[in-house]
Amino acid sequence: MKQAAKRLFIIPNALFIILLLIQLLPDKPYRVADYPQYTVALALALEALLLAGSFLLKKDGARHVFTDVMGVVFAFLIFWVLATIKLDLPGNAKQAVFPPPGAVLQKYTVDYAQTLVNIRDSLVLIFRGYLIAVALAIPLGLFLGWNARVGAAAGYISKFLGSISPIVYIPYAIVLLPTFRAASVFVIVVASFWPTLASTMSGVLNVEKRIVDSAKTLCVGRLTMLFRIILPASLPEIFIGCNQGLTISFILLVSAEMIGARSGLGYYVNNYANFGNYTNALAGVIMIGITVTAITFLFNLLRRFLLRWKQ
Amino acid sequence: MSKIEVKNLCAEYEDKNGDFQALKDVSFSVGDGEFLSVVGASGCGKTTLLGVLQGIITPSSGSAFIDGLPITGPGTDRAAVFQHYSLFPWMTARDNVAFGIKQAKKGLSKRERHELAHVFLKKVGLSGFGHKYPFQLSGGMQQRAAIARALAMDTDILLMDEPFGAIDAKNRSNMQELLLSLWEGDGDTKKKTVLFVTHDIDEAIYLSDRVIMLGGSPGRVAAEFPVRFPRPRIHSTIRKTGEYGSLRNKLMALFYEENNGLAEEEYTI
Ligand SMILES: Nc1ncnc2c1ncn2[C@@H]1O[C@H](COP(=O)(O)OP(=O)(O)OP(=O)(O)O)[C@@H](O)[C@H]1O
Ligand SMILES: [Mg+2]
Numbered sequence: 001m002k003q004a005a006k007r008l009f010i011i012p013n014a015l016f017i018i019l020l021l022i023q024l025l026p027d028k029p030y031r032v033a034d035y036p037q038y039t040v041a042l043a044l045a046l047e048a049l050l051l052a053g054s055f056l057l058k059k060d061g062a063r064h065v066f067t068d069v070m071g072v073v074f075a076f077l078i079f080w081v082l083a084t085i086k087l088d089l090p091g092n093a094k095q096a097v098f099p100p101p102g103a104v105l106q107k108y109t110v111d112y113a114q115t116l117v118n119i120r121d122s123l124v125l126i127f128r129g130y131l132i133a134v135a136l137a138i139p140l141g142l143f144l145g146w147n148a149r150v151g152a153a154a155g156y157i158s159k160f161l162g163s164i165s166p167i168v169y170i171p172y173a174i175v176l177l178p179t180f181r182a183a184s185v186f187v188i189v190v191a192s193f194w195p196t197l198a199s200t201m202s203g204v205l206n207v208e209k210r211i212v213d214s215a216k217t218l219c220v221g222r223l224t225m226l227f228r229i230i231l232p233a234s235l236p237e238i239f240i241g242c243n244q245g246l247t248i249s250f251i252l253l254v255s256a257e258m259i260g261a262r263s264g265l266g267y268y269v270n271n272y273a274n275f276g277n278y279t280n281a282l283a284g285v286i287m288i289g290i291t292v293t294a295i296t297f298l299f300n301l302l303r304r305f306l307l308r309w310k311q
Numbered sequence: 312m313s314k315i316e317v318k319n320l321c322a323e324y325e326d327k328n329g330d331f332q333a334l335k336d337v338s339f340s341v342g343d344g345e346f347l348s349v350v351g352a353s354g355c356g357k358t359t360l361l362g363v364l365q366g367i368i369t370p371s372s373g374s375a376f377i378d379g380l381p382i383t384g385p386g387t388d389r390a391a392v393f394q395h396y397s398l399f400p401w402m403t404a405r406d407n408v409a410f411g412i413k414q415a416k417k418g419l420s421k422r423e424r425h426e427l428a429h430v431f432l433k434k435v436g437l438s439g440f441g442h443k444y445p446f447q448l449s450g451g452m453q454q455r456a457a458i459a460r461a462l463a464m465d466t467d468i469l470l471m472d473e474p475f476g477a478i479d480a481k482n483r484s485n486m487q488e489l490l491l492s493l494w495e496g497d498g499d500t501k502k503k504t505v506l507f508v509t510h511d512i513d514e515a516i517y518l519s520d521r522v523i524m525l526g527g528s529p530g531r532v533a534a535e536f537p538v539r540f541p542r543p544r545i546h547s548t549i550r551k552t553g554e555y556g557s558l559r560n561k562l563m564a565l566f567y568e569e570n571n572g573l574a575e576e577e578y579t580i
Contacts, residue, residue, distance in 0.1 A: 210393065210397055213397070214399070216384075219385050233399075235401070311446045
């Protein structure tokens, strides 16, 4: 009983109630149609999620992170509603640029098919480019790191090439490659290749000597040494580079799509912004955030699974 | 012919300020099927010596032979238990043992390897722990899993570096019995030659056919003692004999004599 009360009387729940209550405040005169029912629906859905999470998550640490995040989301929604339609702020003159959450949510209900197509188009490019880069960089990094002599030279070269921002390749790639999609994949490959290669090489160099010795005394062959010993031993460090590569890939892809694509999330945002439709543009921005967060979350699950042997 | 032959072996480590000599002119041999213990103070080069025999340290001069052939690298005729736990952290205890089996014994199916791994984990008292990763095991359990891996490989030669150091008295005595029974070879395993490094003089006497004392820095062979108690030995019985007492005293005296200067240097506060 006490336990339940402790999980119920938390700040995020209070913020949920505040979010509902401020809906009752009178709207300021407003040019873009608002749909407060969508804001309320979202608030209810989030609250259901919050309650489920705060009673189902067993570990204290995970539950606290979850409720804290939900609290921030509610606080942000409250701020958003107040700033756009309830309070008389100086920026309200540009209401069309800052639509309220209800208006943005309504776009998803109308536009979800198009949004999903754009998400899919962006993700296909990301995965193609990223998987090619990782599939090339990890074996090459293992080989270069393991053969110290070649590796030392390769280390300097990759530092030089990796320090060039892949953004500079975008115009060249768009001109040189037949399609925009090919150009995007190319840029993503280049962008995620270097950090993955660098972290793999450094991971190999940092493998503990006693692990290598232990494998040597077991007379492992070359391939077994590389893929069953060196690869897992350097995996924690490899993941750092893979994570960097993934982040850079998203940033670059969205930028590239804003420049030259005819589909994808970056295109969606840019296209609507060009037509002055900021409600859709904002919907796209939020969708990018959600997509990246979801991919990062899945990526972390994969990492946790593959590194489950680590303390 | 002796199984292992070490001749005028010198070993050096590269250091920031020149080379550090760890072993100097070490010569001895181990007969086929012999159980030889190596004792000596900390830092006298026991691990270095095993490293040479494992084929992971190249001697600076002199050489080591197995079956008359010079050692040029690691071989599946030898299994090693390292002083510091040498399990692969990303494999479960069972997979670690099975991996060793796979390397040493070709032609077993995956299932047979796993079953054999289970048998040996059971022998070292870890039957319920096969699915655990090394980080989930205590230090002594990790060491026993590493021992299980070496024993399961069923090699001609066992090179063991303080294998029972982290293990409690009761498990330790079980492990000693296990080691002796596998050394002699039961139905499933062959008779082995064992080179066993330990700090425990009683353990060395109880287990070995012969004890070698390394001493000094750089390390060299200070003395060699045959241990003539008939087997099977019973700890409590041989301990009461005068022969045991005099052997033990000789070893202890030599140990202190050899490491007099060393000990004072190290422990001055
Ligand atoms: N990798 C290394 N680099 C430089 N010097 C080393 C290295 N490993 C060992 N030594 C030195 O070589 C000497 C012998 O070391 P070794 O590990 O063989 O001793 P040990 O007899 O096994 O000692 P212990 O009983 O403490 O395990 C020591 O003085 C040590 O400082
Ligand atoms: Mg040692």
